[in-house]
Amino acid sequence: MELSGSTVTGLQLAGSSSIDDKSFNRLTQLVLQSIMEDTDPSIIQDDGKLSKINQGMLKECYSSLIILLIEGARTDTDTTGMRSTLEDCKLTPDRIEVLVTLYNDNKAKLRARLGRIRSSFPYLTDVNWRLDYYIKSNHLERVDKPVYTISLNTEEGDGKKKDVIFSCTQEQLQDLVGKLKDASKSLEKFSQQ
Amino acid sequence: MLLVLTEEHKTHLSFLSTVDISVVREFCRISMEFIKNGPNTKLYSGAAQKLGVDTATVRQSVQGLMFLLVESSKLSVNEIDFLDSIMILGFDEELNKELYALYEENSSEIRSLLMSMSLDLPHYTDLEWRLEAQLSSRSLERQVQPSILLRLHTEEEGVPSVHTIETDPVNLIHLTNSLETALAEIKSQHCRRIMRGIK
Numbered sequence: 001m002e003l004s005g006s007t008v009t010g011l012q013l014a015g016s017s018s019i020d021d022k023s024f025n026r027l028t029q030l031v032l033q034s035i036m037e038d039t040d041p042s043i044i045q046d047d048g049k050l051s052k053i054n055q056g057m058l059k060e061c062y063s064s065l066i067i068l069l070i071e072g073a074r075t076d077t078d079t080t081g082m083r084s085t086l087e088d089c090k091l092t093p094d095r096i097e098v099l100v101t102l103y104n105d106n107k108a109k110l111r112a113r114l115g116r117i118r119s120s121f122p123y124l125t126d127v128n129w130r131l132d133y134y135i136k137s138n139h140l141e142r143v144d145k146p147v148y149t150i151s152l153n154t155e156e157g158d159g160k161k162k163d164v165i166f167s168c169t170q171e172q173l174q175d176l177v178g179k180l181k182d183a184s185k186s187l188e189k190f191s192q193q
Numbered sequence: 194m195l196l197v198l199t200e201e202h203k204t205h206l207s208f209l210s211t212v213d214i215s216v217v218r219e220f221c222r223i224s225m226e227f228i229k230n231g232p233n234t235k236l237y238s239g240a241a242q243k244l245g246v247d248t249a250t251v252r253q254s255v256q257g258l259m260f261l262l263v264e265s266s267k268l269s270v271n272e273i274d275f276l277d278s279i280m281i282l283g284f285d286e287e288l289n290k291e292l293y294a295l296y297e298e299n300s301s302e303i304r305s306l307l308m309s310m311s312l313d314l315p316h317y318t319d320l321e322w323r324l325e326a327q328l329s330s331r332s333l334e335r336q337v338q339p340s341i342l343l344r345l346h347t348e349e350e351g352v353p354s355v356h357t358i359e360t361d362p363v364n365l366i367h368l369t370n371s372l373e374t375a376l377a378e379i380k381s382q383h384c385r386r387i388m389r390g391i392k
Contacts, residue, residue, distance in 0.1 A: 076335040117332040121342065124360035127368050129375040131384070135391055139307045141194075142269045144392055146379055149314075150372070152345075154358055164356045166347045168317035173376050176320055180369040183322040183341060187362055190324065191339070 001077045001085050003067065008089055010064025013057055015091035023050055024095060027058075028102055031065040036106075036113060065099075072103055073110035079103075122154035122162055148173050194268050196261070196278035203282060205257030208250055210284045214291055216244065217258075220251075221295045224259035228306060265296055266303035315349040341365050 003011070014024065026049045033039055044050055044062050072082055082103050086096045128151040134143045150173075152164040168176065198206075209217050223236055234248075237255065241248040265275055275293050284292075320343060327338040338361075345356040360368070378384060 074333055111333060111336070114333040115330075115336060115338065118327075118330055121357045121359040124343070124358050124364050124368065126364075127371045129371065131375060131378055133384075133388055133391060137311045139267065139311045140304065141267055143308070144388070146384075146388070148375060150317075150375075152356075152358065152368075164345065164358070165315065166317050166345070167314040170376070170379060172317045173372065176317055177369065177372050177376055179320045179322065180365070180372065183324065183343075184366055184369050187324060187339065187341065187365065191362075 001072055001075055001081055003071065003085065007064045007067045010060045011068060011086070011089040011091065014061035014065060015086075015089060015095050018057065019053060019061065021094075023053060025098060026050060027061060028065060028098060031062060031069065032102060032106060034062075035066060035069060036109060068099070069103060069106075069110060070114070073107055074114055076111070119157055122156050122164075124152060125155050125161075126153040127151070128153065146170050194270055195274055196264055196268065196270065198261075198278065198281060202257055202260060205253040206261065206282055208246075208254040209258065210282070210288060212244065214287065217288065217291055218295070220255050220258050221262075221299075223255050224262060225299055225302075227255065227259050228263065228303060261292070262296055262299060263303060263307070266300040267307060269300070269304065272297075313350050315347045315354070317345070318348050318353065319346040320344070321346075 013019075014027070019027070026047065027044070030044055030047065030050075034041065034043070041059075041062065044058055045055060050058060068085075071077075072085075077085075079100055082100055083096060086099055091099070130149045132147045132149065134145045134147045136143055147167055147169060149165065149167050154162050154164060156162060209220070219240070223233070223240075226233060226236075234252075237251045238248050241251045244251070261279070265278070270278065272293060275296055276289055279289055279292060322344070323342040325340050325342060327336060327340050329336060341360050341362070343358045343360060345358065347354055347356070
């Protein structure tokens with residue numbers, strides 16, 4: 001894992017004696033919470049347990065720890081890699097242990113969180129259908145055909161919801177379902193390989 | 194179901210009884226042309242000249258014939274109802290039979306034309322799919338995330354459009370199952386009963 005010079009300085013600060021063990025533990029918890037719940041960075045300023053620490057220094061430590069965890073999870077760094085990075089930053093063994101444990105316990109969650117940040121085509125979230133019986137119209141009597149109306153609920157990258165609505169006859173729906181079944185089957189086959 | 198012919202319509206059609214059957218057939222062909230491609234006034238004047246009548250008579254009887262074919266196709270009347278409906282015109286039996294034969298020959302084509310005129314909703318035409326595994330992204334390296342790209346083709350009023358949608362295995366299976374349920378619903382007792390009842 002490669003970290004920038006300023007991040008390394010921030011981590012060295014976090015490992016220094018200017019932050020006591022209690023505050024350090026508290027800070028790591030807040031860092032994790034910030035990443036997972038997308039909380040406002042101001043929580044570190046408002047936290048009573050951290051009020052004794054110099055605000056500028058606190059911010060620097062906070063941002064460096066966030067970068068450490070995200071960069072580790074992003075590049076899928078293992079425990080050894082994480083430990084050696086922290087050792088290079090001259091952290092004490094017990095603080096290294098705190099961070100490595102925190103990282104290991106939450107790595108899967110962090111990666112899942114990062115996995116949700118993605119650009120994609122409109123994403124299918126649900127489907128709705130309706131079955132009607134087309135009896136007649138002003139142009140034509142005795143049509144007597146079933147008609148399906150299908151609505152695909154999708155969500156775009158920015159969270160905007162959009163529905164794709166279309167109608168189809170029984171034969172067309174059969175065709176559609178046939179093709180979807182093909183896709184599901186090949187997916188199943190693929191996952192068993 | 195009987196057709197209701199107006200007095201005006203009857204007068205327009207009455208001309209058909211004064212001409213040869215072959216002329217009626219020709220008029221029917223012109224009517225079908227009219228339905229498919231719109232009126233062709235040149236044909237009217239040509240036919241009028243040949244038959245020695247004025248253009249308006251030809252035009253009216255062609256239009257009358259066309260209206261008769263469209264109305265009976267719209268209602269999808271059967272043989273007995275068709276013959277009963279045109280009995281009022283007082284044509285001889287041969288002409289009646291000829292008219293019915295023309296109706297029978299062309300009704301399915303007219304019905305499909307009428308069907309295409311009916312209001313058109315965006316409807317399904319095709320689906321393409323592609324199975325992928327996402328391996329890496331800017332925010333997350335070294336991942337294996339199965340993903341399915343669907344490309345749905347629809348058409349509305351002859352204008353095709355394409356929707357590209359991405360999904361994951363769970364949603365794909367949910368989609369497939371939901372639509373399969375929808376397809377099976379048509380065979381349910383409730384649907385069959387209602388559909389039988391309406392027919």
